[in-house]
Amino acid sequence: MPSSRASEADVEIVASAAVEELRFDTEPEVTVRFPGTGRRDSRQVTNRRNVDSPVQPGKMYRRVFAATRISSRLLDPDVPQ
Numbered sequence: 001m002p003s004s005r006a007s008e009a010d011v012e013i014v015a016s017a018a019v020e021e022l023r024f025d026t027e028p029e030v031t032v033r034f035p036g037t038g039r040r041d042s043r044q045v046t047n048r049r050n051v052d053s054p055v056q057p058g059k060m061y062r063r064v065f066a067a068t069r070i071s072s073r074l075l076d077p078d079v080p081q
Contacts, residue, residue, distance in 0.1 A: 009071035010073050013069070013071075014069045015067070017065070021061070022062075024056075024058075027055055027057055028055065040073060040074050040075055043069075045069045046067070047066070047067050051066065
């Protein structure tokens with residue numbers, strides 16, 4: 001997941017997973033939060049292959065890949081909080 005912002009992020013988490021078969025019993029509830037104080041530019045970018053959006057409970061997905069990048073950049077890093 002290339003990003004021109006990668007060098008600008010103060011904090012960045014990148015994760016990926018691949019699986020041959022995947023089935024959801026229920027639709028997942030996913031939440032990403034950026035708690036704290038101060039101004040910042042926070043983003044989440046997720047790429048998925050071979051998975052519906054939203055997922056279909058009970059459906060078997062094959063050759064699945066998912067990757068996510070969560071990043072945050074402080075906009076006022078020198079200002080005391």
